[in-house]
Amino acid sequence: MAASAGAAVSVIETQELTKRYRGGRPAVDRLSLTVPEGAVFGFLGPNGSGKTTTIRMLMGLIDPTGGTARVLGHPMPRAARTVLPQVGALIEGPALYGFLSGRDNLLRFDAADPTADPRTRRARVARALDRVGLTPAAAKKAKAYSLGMKQRLGLAAALLQPRRLLVLDEPTNGLDPQGMREIRTLVRELASDGTTVFLSSHLLDEIEQVCTHAAVMAQGRLLTQGPVAELAAGARGRLTVTTPDPADARHVLKEHGITVLAAEGERVTAEPPPPETDLADLTAALVAAGVRVRGFGVERASLEDAFVALTGEGFDVAG
Template identity: 55%
Template sequence: MSTDSDPAGVGATQDASTPAARTRGLRKTYGSTVAVDNVDLDVPEGSVLGMLGPNGSGKTTTIRMLLGLVRPTEGEAQLLGHSMPDAAAHALPEVGALVEGPGFHPFLSGRDNLLRIAAAEPRLARSEIAAAVGGALERVGLTGAAARKYRGYSLGMKQRLGLAAALLVPRRMVVLDEPTNGLDPSGTREIRRIIAELYAAGVTVLVSSHLLAEVEATCTHVAVLHAGTVVAQGELAELLESGSPGLIVSTPEGSEAVQALRDNRILSRLTPDGVRVDLTTATAPVALETLVRAGVPVYEARRARTGLEDLFARLTQNDPDSSTSDDPADTSETDMEAVR
């Protein structure tokens, strides 16, 4: 944390209670366009936090400010206990990042591109560069394509190479902006595996994604952005339990069950998992008693959990007055090498 004698937070240290990344009152405008508006975000140490939001919600701009690629119009951002962007030189060596797609030299091979980046990595000795590059290529499944020129890579291969660059050395934190973009199902599973490995090693991972299923499968925490601000954040399990209370009833007579419940003014509907009973106006015992009295066989009943898709839709309803966007004209500030 910064002090009066250390305004940039250069000498900052981080204890267990300090988030790996934090923003307070973060705001970014481009002329009359508000890209990020008063964002308060906490990324817990050792978590895998999924940053979700519709297009133009401010996800990428927030990540840019956390990494020191963009200076906030207002507010503050801290990364690993250091104020950004002033203390970027102290924080970024501990952070690997893939932001808005990788940028490499098209006429160099994948391996040569990584060798060039590794040569500038302050935490790699010259004698360690070849092994680090080879290990990173193997980790992302690009060993067989390492000698091919980057211009011949598919979109998914480019994403893999960008991820390899972020993982050249062990990091305290890894930031991934749409890491599965362009990947086939096999590649997506590999990204899941890598994120799981990082989490198991105690690395904090911040993932920006529009794939709700991937976030639900890989993340421990979620932050939902809408119209440039955070509308919900916290542990994924707790957020999924925060929706309307419900019950999933397994029965071979789904249609009859729904009709019996509706006849007793209990809202319900058929779902792939069974009959979902809305418990806002009735208790679980009353709903089950209603089914039994109607002669509907009940095989199983369990508490219904709000799906991430339902939660996301509820939190990000279309706002016709919103003028927020992820300033696409500002891509010149996202030089990937500046992150390393």
């Protein structure tokens, strides 16, 4: 179906998508998801939330129990032969031939692509290795690669051909901080070139840094989706007081009906005060009680704040 003039184009769109395994609750329950063209879309959720099951249905690896999924405008899994050549994917870690070198693994992957021109195969492989920083290790056997190097090689395989859509499941798993920065930079470059990136990650900070849009799943259901800035803005920030008198500060905040979340060293963190509270009056109350205030303010809400508010889960939500 052609998009009307001026309408946003959806690269991924699901309606009531459901996957139910025999004898259990749905792994994915009536998911209606929209991924706009050109987005870097973060897919978040705690263990068992249905993220990987959703990705496997989108890629045609498993059939849904109900609902529909469209990828690049085509129904999946029915149109897999049309869709998948336009999609690069790294799902649940790369499947590699350990006895082959990194370069030879990519040559095998490229040879399996019926759309790949064999005359330019080595040039494509060299370019993909360079993009993920593996050129120096190209001749090393894959079984000798670290987990991070294997992730890079899997990403290189997904980048052998120009792709309209790149689907990445935990792409920075096993990478050191420098490698994570390089992958984030690569994702931004791909997006600027027009590739839509669908990124599953348990690193909320990573999603906030690199993604333009995000969705949050819990127990198989979609809790929210939209631009990252709007999701964070919808959460409440935190009040912080820096003082050498944390016990007194806690007492004053509680007297004003403010819930104290934590006190570590000289930093007291609390729920934000009610909207009608005058922050100047609150500061004056702290000072009047003898609290030596070295810092005071309401921090902007982060994506982590929004995630915790929605799911009740802590920061580590791998799965």
